[in-house]
Amino acid sequence: MEIKQxxxxxxxxxxxxxxxxxxxxxxxxxxxxxxxxxxVIDKNGNTLSFGTDYTFTVNKKQIAKI
Structure with missing residues (x-):
């Protein structure tokens, strides 16, 4: 299944x-x-971070469309 913006x-x-x-x-x-x-968001809808990063570059194998 194609993943889109x-x-x-x-x-x-x-x-x-x-x-x-x-x-x-x-x-x-x-x-x-x-x-x-x-x-990525938590169960309360808050954007998660890692250090100062709030967005993350991933490859197709690391995500699945739901």
């Missing part, structure tokens, strides 16, 4: 200590067929 996605693996498998986010930018910029 603004799609809701689920992490399929841990990205860093704060972003864990199963968390949900949104695709902010699709760079190409394998690279995406995403924002």
């Amino acid at each position: 603004y799609d809701v996605v689920e992490l399929t693996e841990d990205i860093n200590p704060n972003l864990k498998k199963g968390m949900h986010g949104a695709v902010l930018e699709k760079y190409n067929e394998d690279a995406y910029e995403i924002e």
